[in-house]
Amino acid sequence: MKNFDINEDPHRRFNPLINEWVLVSPHRSKRPWQGQNEVLSTEDLPKYDATCYLCPGNVRANGVNNPDYKNSFVFENDFAAMKQDEIMFEEDIKHTFFKAEPERGISRVVCFSPRHDLTLPEMDVADIENIIKTWQKEYTDLGNIKYINHVQIFENKGSVMGCSNPHPHGQIWAQSSLPTQVEKTQNSLKSYYDKNQTTLLEDYLKAELKVGSRIVIENNHFVALVPFWAIWPYETMIISKRAVNKITNFTTEEVNAYAKILKQLTIKYDNLFSTSFPYSSGIHQSPTDGLEHPEWHFHMHFYPPLLRSATVKKFMVGYEMLGESQRDITPEKSAEILRNLSETHYKDEVR
């Protein structure tokens, strides 16, 4: 009987953040692909697009004109998934099988730049700092609203991730409840903190830095790594070295280091397949329910769908939906590939 080799043998790995397993099949990455190819737009975008509802000065769906903004610009989503209205709700409609409750919330759109064509990896660090400051302001403003207990900052990048406008932008959905994934994470973080008096991610980060094999980028204040339990082929997580529980607690120096690692990571992503790399990303941090939450530790998830090339993605389908997430390439291999990629954007190499 052969000895277990994590780099070669099929195995499961455990994700202590959400208490779920992932199936890893290292030997399967050589499988041929005859299925669907994604159509990625390769055309060069203009700096300004008169038909874009996010460009400065243009008119949005609701008839309002965007201001002539110079940095980032935030507005209320015209087709929000939640509404602010307070709704009268009688508990007795609850039922073992038909349990529902009204949900209040606010959705905002954050334009990252007035430039229609400028994505994170191509922006200056100072401009990225501005985005982080905008996130800080929104987290504070929305979090201060009495009924808002959670502020989800995220970005869908690329049409393959359901993004309907290439003008660089993210979203914020703020709401009264803790969303499912956040609640799961909080439960894990809390039980770890209660037991150890340190945050789970503080200790995890120490362990990862010791091993080294899953680290992609490290600076004075942040680390970008491929989690041991990553499900997407090139999934990463940016973790702050200091156990800071929310974005508003970062020092000026930390904001600068965060902007730098965001730029470096997204450059590596673009360089991987020489394409504007699609992903969904988002920040997990303390809820805004007025409690202390020392168990929370700021981190940002990147979930990119691409697997083999700019046009072949990983499908999380049948087995993954019914059974559990499955990956082919190991997290260690992905980290190595990302680590070895240049930190100069491929477009700048060519210029």
Place this chain on the structure above:
Amino acid sequence: MKNFDINEDPHRRFNPLINEWVLVSPHRSKRPWQGQNEVLSTEDLPKYDATCYLCPGNVRANGVNNPDYKNSFVFENDFAAMKQDEIMFEEDIKHTFFKAEPERGISRVVCFSPRHDLTLPEMDVADIENIIKTWQKEYTDLGNIKYINHVQIFENKGSVMGCSNPHPHGQIWAQSSLPTQVEKTQNSLKSYYDKNQTTLLEDYLKAELKVGSRIVIENNHFVALVPFWAIWPYETMIISKRAVNKITNFTTEEVNAYAKILKQLTIKYDNLFSTSFPYSSGIHQSPTDGLEHPEWHFHMHFYPPLLRSATVKKFMVGYEMLGESQRDITPEKSAEILRNLSETHYKDEVR
């Protein structure tokens, strides 16, 4: 303050099968769509394709010839996600953050028909019965292997669901562990059964039949419905009326009724957008660990991605990955639409 109206107001619904919530935004279904359109193949497929590795008589990637099969045909997946080898594993590599364990398993492909062009909705009931019998045989054979504790039967249909060959086929992944989603479901089913001495789905089905608004199809032995907590726009579940815990326990009459409801449901799906409707489907039933499992109740999930048309799907991306699943159209509305669709396939209407 207005009263809560589940048909109009944003709300969350609870899924007691996996203990998770879904965000429902009924008002949002009128949102315009400027994003990605799926490219669905509309070409008519030939009955036999000489380049297809699933057609009878053709050669597969590993050089083996398919037999000249007449009904369904099962073979071992040439690029399996798991291997059968027993692996030596020392518990001490376990770690708070780096918890991994080897996983053994078998992957099989089930060709539904020798015909390259014949999907479930277009097959005769007798042919679908044959597929069900094949599933029964595989469940028994694989389940009898000592180290196999779970047999996942599923289908990825359509290129948008990662299916790389249009020849109608499903898969079976059998393995030593309970996959994450199955384990979650089992926990819910077990605690319900221990408390009530009836299966959760028996009581849920009774409650749904009383309400009626989410029922799509009902026959003597099965019901197809849109679950109260469905996340995909046209998600459905087929539930057996009798609390049967595995596919091998169905009577001949039940197998016939199951084949009929499978045909009717997939015809309605095709009719919805006049297209060969993509989905991932799969059966949840008792593990094969040798225990009794009276808490299990046979059901089959259908997770179809399409939202507005044959080319516009729902994206489960940023908010959904970081927060929780979100839907626009209500399950009641989806059920009504599916219920009212014809049970004659659109291709037969035209003929």
